Amino acid sequence: MPGFFMSFIATPQSMRFEEVLPLQSGASIRDYVLAYETYGTLNAERSNAVLVCHALNASHHVAGVYEGQPRSEGWWDNMIGPGKPVDTNRFFVIGVNNLGSCFGSTGPMHTHPDTGEVYGADFPVVTVEDWVNAQARLLDRLGITQLAAVLGGSLGGMQALGWTLQYPERMRHAVVVASAPNLTAENIAFNEVARRAIVTDPDFHGGHFYRHGVIPQRGLRIARMIGHITYLSDDVMNEKFGRQLREGLTPKYSTQDIEFQIESYLRYQGDKFSEYFDANTYLLITRALDYFDPALQYGGSLTQALARATAKFLLISFTTDWRFSPQRSREIVKALLDNRRRVSYAEIDAPHGHDAFLLDDPRYMDTMRSYFDAIAKEHHA
């Protein structure tokens, strides 16, 4: 029996959808699969379901470990599980891998049903709105009409926000962590440099590299290194690596060899990532980030955009997050308050930058625990 601080066994599942899903771009996709996992038990009223949305480099494997793989914890295993802040003894938690990803759901490395060829660069552009629609169809199949909460960090928070606008009646709470109502020019700029590194890698072959038996690893490495810089705060980088040399006390004086620890760290992260992440997925997911902007069709008014939302909100930001700064969360809070929605907001003083949303911070964990305790009481009442 799973208890506090023990891992439980997670079992990946998948659901096939033959029917056409219309996409925001005007294109559509059919005959696709969504990989997902569930933890805990759906109650008789079907009222305790929590959907967890993932960010760039994550998947449906949110919590628990896989049978026989003791070090395979889900990406939010510290937050979600039996006795954890999002307690799977009380909630039925669902993790879904998004369309276009490379961890099990249909993506660019799968076969296009119309052509019989691998999608590659022909995989349709998907948006946060499309992901939310696909997630809603999965919930239909699972027989869940209304979610207790949709929960996500970073790009996952954008999906939670999207849910409140696309399916306001199908959810009671939105928990939006370390997120933003849209990307700034600087955010888009970092995405664009990463994409250019991938697209201009000679091994990318216009996105059809699978046919050539190669992978644009150079580009993926650069993309990941750029990403990592933006996930960490300046302070935590200085504390972890500072100006420390990798070997000895004096530099080797080389332009190409590793001199500093930070270089070693970044190269390692880049190498590791380039071995498992799909290049077309990287393009698709960064584009979904770029495009997300619920205020766009309201002349830039986030207040007007969020008028449709009826959920209760918890927003959390981290002081040293310079990718999605607290100011961006406060914009969402303000727009919700303008609409007289019920909003809780916590700005956590954490040194870790954007990555803080995945780390253990007592105030952060306590905030989540209290909020989900309150949700649990509410739906059992």
Add this chain to the structure above:
Amino acid sequence: MPGFFMSFIATPQSMRFEEVLPLQSGASIRDYVLAYETYGTLNAERSNAVLVCHALNASHHVAGVYEGQPRSEGWWDNMIGPGKPVDTNRFFVIGVNNLGSCFGSTGPMHTHPDTGEVYGADFPVVTVEDWVNAQARLLDRLGITQLAAVLGGSLGGMQALGWTLQYPERMRHAVVVASAPNLTAENIAFNEVARRAIVTDPDFHGGHFYRHGVIPQRGLRIARMIGHITYLSDDVMNEKFGRQLREGLTPKYSTQDIEFQIESYLRYQGDKFSEYFDANTYLLITRALDYFDPALQYGGSLTQALARATAKFLLISFTTDWRFSPQRSREIVKALLDNRRRVSYAEIDAPHGHDAFLLDDPRYMDTMRSYFDAIAKEHHA
């Protein structure tokens, strides 16, 4: 006759040095050329010389225009010239292109005198200290024993700081703009990603691409795009580009085409840069930035490191500069005050980020003008 707000004609010169210059790495270089320019007239006492040190993408062409090329203003032409804050009617201003650069001084694309081959990746690693030593030899040849001031922004400011430690008796003032006493881990990280983009470009050929008749343009483009992001503030990017699409009001939904104005801007900057900047020079100059750390040999104490400096100082920083933030300038100010040195410090409230040091800001220009007016009075006294 040159007057206010008029360009004057600048004439590039060069000086050959046959003798060996020992380098900080233990290597050395001989038979090299330094490209330089001078503006104004050296006075009879030889006391009005000002050395201007350049940053990554700049050269000895600091001010004025080249004969018959009306749009060829030097990179600090708004600051330096007749009647300008650094007034060439009073000062004899010297701009020098640093060793390893690609604008006229000996660099990686020149021929190694020992081998008769193009240096390429075999060009020795040069440091800020080496540049300062090379600049001092040029001044010897020009018959200048003591400078009125050494002036530089960003990496140029590091050279000005280096001068105060290596040749304290040869200068009276150091003007250090938008600079830092060393790079942070994050600064090094951005340099490293840029270098990896260049080095892993298949056209780099280990730095000997000249032999192959190719240029690692992909890598240079990525490097420049990353650089540009760090030169601008988040605010100015949002103001200039925001989330504006390049065409129309709705996206095209493409992962590879340009959608946003900021992407168009970055690609343009990357393309332009990759056509004229040398890849090996990029590696060398970013490494010189990484290595600069006068406090290193004093156990990290900047106060002890700056005890040698006898110059009077003006330091200037810009509030929105997140590459070399005001805090970094304040570290230098504090270390100088610990040593009871005379320091003026101005923190300019400017929206433009690191780039502000090259732009017209009335308070910035006034601060420079007042300081150089005072220097002029001093040495004529």
